[in-house]
Amino acid sequence: MENPNFPIGGTESDPDSGACCKRKRGEIDDVPKIDLGGEIAKIDDSSMGEGEEKKTREVREFEDRYDIIYPYQRRLMFEDEDFDMRGYFSSDDEEMLEGMERAPYDRKPVLEYISQVRNSFGFDVDAHIPYWMRQGIFYFIPIRLSRAGPGYRDYVNDAANIAIREINLDMKNKTSFELVEVAKAVITYAPFNLLFLTLAVKRVEEAKTETIRAIVYHPVCQPWELHQWMLVKPDAAEA
CATH class of the missing domain: 3.10.450.10 (Nuclear Transport Factor 2; Chain: A,)
Structure with missing residues (x-):
């Protein structure tokens, strides 16, 4: 569960590469959508010259400038019916393995999460993934504003x-x-x-x-x- 008392971001460790593979620029795998059925911080303009206009940030289609959407455009191992989460970590990673024993792998919400990220570019995500899954992929966390502090x-x-x-x-x-x-x-x-x-x-x-x-x-x-x-x-x- 996320800490409701701040700070948001900057506290998580850098995810391992795992399922998140670096792509070559321009490469996109053809992966079908999953059918599941049913005083404020200031902007720094000091680098702009006098009279210089900002380039618009408006886009017709969102660009994956950070290579965090790309892994979801490929088929992930978590989507496989025979995926064995215990084989995802080495046997000496006792803490992770114990966590998996307490919360066994539930494929349905994982598929729902992957589908939401893949199909909405990360905007329409309300599913949560297991904590252990965050070790190998860039992950998206919904902020439930109605319950947030x-x-x-x-x-x-x-x-x-x-x-x-x-x-x-x-x-x-x-x-x-x-x-x-x-x-x-x-x-x-x-x-x-x-x-x-x-x-x-x-x-x-x-x-x-x-x-x-x-x-x-x-x-x-x-x-x-x-x-x-x-x-x-x-x-x-x-x-």
Whole structure:
């Protein structure tokens, strides 16, 4: 269980390579979707020259700039029906093996988790994976805001407000968005402290609610950075 009292990120050890294999640039494996049936940190603009405009962070399709989605685009060993979790660790890793005895491998939620990451680029994740599985793959953890303590909620709200502020700069006065609520928040830990945010927004002086997805980077003891964002089409937002 995650610590509800902060800090979020920067406390986890760097995952081992394990199931997370480094890809060659441009390589993508054709893996089908799994059918399961049923005062805020400031942005640092000091490197920009006078009169220089920021390059927009808006994208038509999210890019895996961190190589953390790529492992899920390949078939993972955890998807195999004959996967033996006891064979995943060496026999001298007693702590992990004891943990597996206490919580035997349940394939269904693992498949659900993999499907959610693979099919939504990490934004629509509400399933949790076993702790032992985190040792071999970059993992995504949903933040349940309705149950989270004030620290978590403030952290996510700060990130969301920074994202909206930077998105409005990208819009270059074409329009401005106001944050209505954070609909979903998913976090990844070291080496990349990233927040995958699904935000309900509205345009200034308009009542209609729209959906924006944004990836906010929060390196430890460094300013926040908006990396990518996208205004989601209504049909995709409802999916």
